[in-house]
Amino acid sequence: MSVLVTGGAGYIGAHMLLALQDAGEKAVALDDFSSGARWLAPEDIPLIEADVGDQENLAQIINDYGIEDVIHFAGSILVPESIRHPLDYYSNNTGNTLKLLRACVSAGVKRFIFSSTAAVYGKPERVPISEQAPVRSITPYGASMAMSERILEDVAAAHDLSFVTLRYFNVAGADPSCRAGEIGKPTHLIKAAAQIALGYRKEKLQIYGGDYQTPDGSAIRDYVHVSDLAQAHLEALERLRTGGGSITLNCGYGRGYSVYEVVEAFRRVTGEAMDYDVAPRRAGDPAQLIADNAAIRTVLDWRPRYDDIDFIVETAIAWERFLETRKEKV
Template sequence: MSSKIKIFVTGGAGYIGSHVVKALGERGYSVLTYDNLSYGHRDSVLYGELVVADLADKEALRMTFEKFKPDAVIHFAASIVVPESVREPLKYYKNNFCNTVNLIEACIEHGVKNFIFSSSAAVYGIPKNCPVSEDEPLNPINPYGRTKAMVESLLADVSQAKDFRYISLRYFNVAGADSTGRLGQRRADATHLITLAVKTALGKRPYLEIYGTDYPTKDGTCIRDYIHVDDLADAHILAMEYLMNRGKSEIFNCGYGHGYSVREVVEATKRVSGADFKVIETARREGDPPELVADSKKIKTSLRWIPKYDNLEYIVKTALEWERKLPLF
C-alpha cells in the first residue's frame, strides 16, 4: 500500500502506539498522531504529524478529521492501570468508553470505514480454559476490562448498522522495546513485570515483589504470555491492511501461545543483566489467574502473522537496554 493511505492514530505518543506509528512510517504510510500527552511523549512520535488534543474535545476531533481525511483509524488512547480503574471507575468509563464513542462518531460522520481497536486479554477475566481462544466467554473482573469489553460490543453493533468494519486486537502481556533503541516504555507508574524487573536489575528499585508462590503451576508462580512490542506493531499493520483490502470485522488474540512463570522472568532478567537483585515473595493479588496464555492460531492463520521476536531473553534484553537510557527517577 502506498503513502497515499492516511492512518489516524490515537494515543500514538504512548508505549505501544509509538511503536505502531514508527512501523507505519517505515512502510511509507501517511500518519497523524492524536494524543493529549497525558502519558505520551512528543519525541516518541517518530513519523508524521502530531495533534495535541483530547478525544473528549469533539470539535478538535472533527477539525482534525476534516483536515487529515484518514482512510483508517488505529485507536490506542486509553487509561490502562487496573488498580487505578478499581479506585477511579468514572475516569475509566469516561476515557475508555465515552471518548471511544466520540471517536467512532467522528469516523461515521467522515466516512472512515476501517477501525483497529486496542483491546486486552482483561476482557476474559479469569478464563476457564488455557490457552484462551477468542471464543472464550467474556467475564472481565475490573473496570478496565469491562470498558474494553463494552467497546467491543459497541464496535459489533456499529458494524451491523453502518458501513464500518473493525478489528479488535486482544493483547496479552506486551513487553520489550524497539530493536533500534529509539522507543520503549516510559511510564513512571508502569506495573508490568518485565519493566519492574529491569528497573530492579539496574538499581532503580530496591527489590522486586513476587505476588503469590502457591499457584497450581510448575513453580508456584503465575504464568503469562509475553509478546514483544515490535511483533505487536506488525500485527496492527497486518490487521489494518486486511481491513483496507475489504476484510470482514474480526477479533484476534495477540500473544505467542506459550507462557513463562514469574520466576522464569526473574531468572531471565538476572541472566541478561548480570545482576542478582533482591526478590521478595509476598501474598497473592486478588484476581490474578494462575495462567493466562493466548491461543493465537486465528491471527496466524487469518493475517499470516509470523512473530519475529518470540524469545524471552531478547524481550528482556531490549527492555533492559531501553531502561538504561532513562533517568534514575
C-alpha cells in the same frame, strides 16, 4: 490518505507510528500527553495534542488530514487503578471510544483497529484462551474494554465500517533500535525488573502471589514484544484494506512464562541474580493468561520476529539504559 493513531505518544502508539513509517504509510498522531511524551513519536509525523473524546476536534482532524483508517490506542490500562477508580475507566475507555466512533461514522471513516485486552476474559476456564472463550471481565478495566468491543461491533453492523479488534496479552520490551519504549513509573513486571537489575531502583522486586495453582506458584503470562504487536496492526490494516471482514483476534505468542521464569531470564541476560520479595496477590490477577493464537497466525499471516523472552528482556534493559541518559526529558 492518512492513518490516525490515537495515543500516538504512548508506549504502544509510538511503536505503531514507527511501524507505519517503516512501511511508508502516512500517519497522524493524537495524544493528550496524560501518560505519553511528545519526544517518543517520530519527529516527522504530525502529532496533535487533543482529547480523543472531543468530537468536534476529532471531526476537524479527520477532515483536514483525509483520515480513512483509525488505530485506537488511547485509554487507561492499569488493573489495580481501575478497581480504585472505575468511573474514570468507564469514562476514558468506553465513553471516549464511543465518541471517537461517532466522529468516525460522521466523517465516513471506513476502517477501525481497536486495541483491546485479554483482561476481557477474566479468569479463563481453559488455557490457552481462544477467541470463543466467554467474556467474563473481573475488573473495571476489562469490563470497560469489553463494552467498547461490543459498541464497535454494533456500530460496524449498522454503518459502512469494518474493524479488527486485537486482544493483547502482556506487552513488553522496546524497539530494538531504542527509538521507543515504555516511560513513566513502572507498572508491569519487566519494566520494574529492568530498572532494579540496572540499579536504578534500590528496592527488591515484588512478586505478587506465590501460591497460585501453577507449577512454581507464581502467575503465568504470555509476553509479546511490542514491535511484533505493532506489526500485527499493520497486518490487520492490510486485511481491512483488501476487503477482509471484521474480526476479533488474540495477540500473543501462545506460550507463557511464570514470574520466576522471567526473573531467571533477567539472570541469564545480566549474569546477576535478582533479589525479590513475595507479596500478596493483587486483586484482579488471574493465575494464567496464555493466548490461543492460531487465528491471528492464519487470518493475518502474522509471523512474530521477537518471540523470545531473553530478547524481550534485553530490549527492555537497553531502553532503560537509554532513558537514563535523558532523565530530564522523561
